[in-house]
Amino acid sequence: MNWPTVNFSHLRRLSDDTGLMEHALGMIPRRKEGYSTDDQARGIWVCLEWMDLVAEDDKPILYELLDTYLSFLLGVQKEDGHFHNNIAFDRTPEDETPSDDCLGRCLWALALAVVMLPDDGRRIAAETMLVKALDRAPDMTSPRGWAYAMAAASLLQQQQVTERSNLMLLIQRWSQRLAEMYRYHAEPSWRWYEPKLTYSNGLLPWGLMCAYEVLQQDDLIDTALTSLDFLISMSTTDRGRIRPIGNNGWCTRRSKAQWDQQPIDVFKLLLAAAKAHALTGEAWYADTVERCRAWYYGDNDAGTPMVDESEGACFDGIGLDGLNRNQGAEATLSYLLMEAVWRKWVSQMNGSSQVARPSSVLMA
Numbered sequence: 001m002n003w004p005t006v007n008f009s010h011l012r013r014l015s016d017d018t019g020l021m022e023h024a025l026g027m028i029p030r031r032k033e034g035y036s037t038d039d040q041a042r043g044i045w046v047c048l049e050w051m052d053l054v055a056e057d058d059k060p061i062l063y064e065l066l067d068t069y070l071s072f073l074l075g076v077q078k079e080d081g082h083f084h085n086n087i088a089f090d091r092t093p094e095d096e097t098p099s100d101d102c103l104g105r106c107l108w109a110l111a112l113a114v115v116m117l118p119d120d121g122r123r124i125a126a127e128t129m130l131v132k133a134l135d136r137a138p139d140m141t142s143p144r145g146w147a148y149a150m151a152a153a154s155l156l157q158q159q160q161v162t163e164r165s166n167l168m169l170l171i172q173r174w175s176q177r178l179a180e181m182y183r184y185h186a187e188p189s190w191r192w193y194e195p196k197l198t199y200s201n202g203l204l205p206w207g208l209m210c211a212y213e214v215l216q217q218d219d220l221i222d223t224a225l226t227s228l229d230f231l232i233s234m235s236t237t238d239r240g241r242i243r244p245i246g247n248n249g250w251c252t253r254r255s256k257a258q259w260d261q262q263p264i265d266v267f268k269l270l271l272a273a274a275k276a277h278a279l280t281g282e283a284w285y286a287d288t289v290e291r292c293r294a295w296y297y298g299d300n301d302a303g304t305p306m307v308d309e310s311e312g313a314c315f316d317g318i319g320l321d322g323l324n325r326n327q328g329a330e331a332t333l334s335y336l337l338m339e340a341v342w343r344k345w346v347s348q349m350n351g352s353s354q355v356a357r358p359s360s361v362l363m364a
Contacts, residue, residue: 003053003343006050006054006309006312006336006339007309007310007311007312008058008061008062008065008312008336009310009312009313010027010308010311010312010313010327010332011043011312011333012061012065013027013028013029014029014328014329015043015065015068017068018068018087018091019035019039019043019069019072019087020035020039020040020069020072020333021033021034021035021089021329022034022035022039022328022329022330023326023328024326024327024328024329025326026325026326026327027308027311027313027327031089032089034087034088034089034094035072035086035087035089036085036087036102037072037073037076037083037084037086037087037102037105037106038085038099038101038102038105038330039329039330039333040069040072040073041069041105041106041108041109042105042109042329042330042333042334042337043065043066043069043333044069044070044109044110044112044113045108045112045333045337046333046336046337046340047062047063047065047066048066048112048113048116048117049336049340049341050062050336053340053343053344066122067122070113070122070125070126072087073106073109073110073129074125074129075091076093077129077132077133080132080135081132081133081136082098082103082133082136083102083103083106084096084098085098085099085102099142099145100140100141100142100144100145101142101144101145101148103133103136103137103149104140104142104144104146104147104148104149106129106133107130107133107134107137107148107149107152107153108148108151108152110126110127110152111130111151111152111156112152112155113126113130114126114127114130114156114161115155115156115159115161137149137153137170138170138173143177143178143181143193143194143204144199144200144203144204146174146177146178146207147174147178147203147204147206147207147208147210148203148207149170149174149207150170150171150174150175150178150207150208151206151207151210153167153174153214154171154211154213154214155210157214158213158214168214168215171211171215174207174211175208175211175215175217175220178204178207178223179219179220181193182223182227186227190253191226191227191230192227192231193227195252195253196250196251196252197234197245197250197251197252197256198245198247198250198251199247199264199265200268201231201245201265201268201269202228202231202265202268202270202271202273203268203271205223205227205228205231205272205276206224206268206271206272206275208220208221208223208224208227209224209276209279210275212224212279213279221279224276225276225280228272228273228276228285229284231269231272232269232273232284232288234251234256236291240291241291241295241299241300241301242266242269242292242294242295242299242300243258243261243300243301244261244262244269244295245257245265246258246259246260246261247262258320259318259319259320260317260318260324261300261301261317261318262316262317262331263296263306263314263315263316263330263331263335263338264330264331264334266292266296267292267334267335267337267341269288269292270288270289270292270293270338270341270342271341273286273289274289274341274342277289277345278345278348278349286349289342292338293338293339293342296314296338300318301318302318302322302323304322304323306318306323306331307335308327311327312332312335312336313327313332313335314327314331314332314334314335315327315331316328317331
């Protein structure tokens with residue numbers, strides 16, 4: 001299939017010799033806002049996903065960016081294996097509490113690097129950091145950190161690229177904790193792991209599906225799909241348009257915020273739906289993948305494309321007053337990841353069922 005060209009101009013604009021700058025005013029980087037390790041991990045993911053999708057002439061650009069982001073992680077990893085997340089523009093660490101979400105993102109990015117890179121100096125650096133980071137993994141308390149870590153450990157276990165003997169134990173521990181959270185909070189009208197739907201919700205069912213691929217436990221896939229069905233229904237308007245949970249209030253059993261909608265949440269929903277479709281072949285998930293992608297290209301509450309295809313950029317969100325026209329790292333990375341995951345999903349799928357997944361919460 002001949003795909004439209006994707007531009008990495010804005011990703012390069014946001015990146016300097018230190019790393020990927022976190023925020024922008026319009027398309028211009030806000031240097032004084034500094035960097036986040038979260039974005040470097042996402043940047044590694046972007047470079048790796050696109051490496052086998054671009055022409056040979058474009059690969060040096062991705063490798064250059066990848067080297068910068070790997071070097072950033074190497075510079076902020078602590079002796080105990082954790083990663084400092086927030087770094088000022090002058091490269092000094094800012095005060096913070098260690099983030100398990102950040103650790104999980106780094107575990108996933110480094111696991112991808114170890115699996116996807118050739119056996120060279122880049123892979124040596126990634127594997128060295130990964131081994132140290134895995135020592136911190138058993139102490140993680142964040143559900144989204146668990147999800148990333150489950151995905152990383154499951155990938156490593158399936159590819160057998162590391163001799164770590166505790167990967168299966170870690171996958172079992174995190175998946176059972178997440179399943180226990182679901183059983184504690186779930187009710188017939190609230191099929192979720194927490195009392196609120198907040199940010200990056202799609203990570204939780206995605207992480208369980210990754211664990212299922214290794215453990216093959218029916219309760220894990222049942223929980224993952226039931227919760228994903230609920231999330232899809234809560235993220236869909238009466239007309240079938242994707243409307244992610246707004247971060248201006250989130251979503252509880254009693255209320256749901258419409259604004260401010262974040263691109264990263266739509267990408268995480270697409271990621272989970274693509275995984276569910278790969279595992280089940282059900283049309284309900286294929287349709288969700290396509291609707292999530294359509295959100296980026298204008299089928300959203302603003303009725304306006306979220307992406308600037310000529311720059312490879314994405315706007316930061318949708319609020320009550322319309323688009324937030326700043327083009328920061330998180331939004332841009334979510335767009336580039338969405339497009340790469342979508343293209344690989346389209347290339348790999350072998351047809352799907354014509355029967356939508358039965359669920360009492362569809363279109364609720």
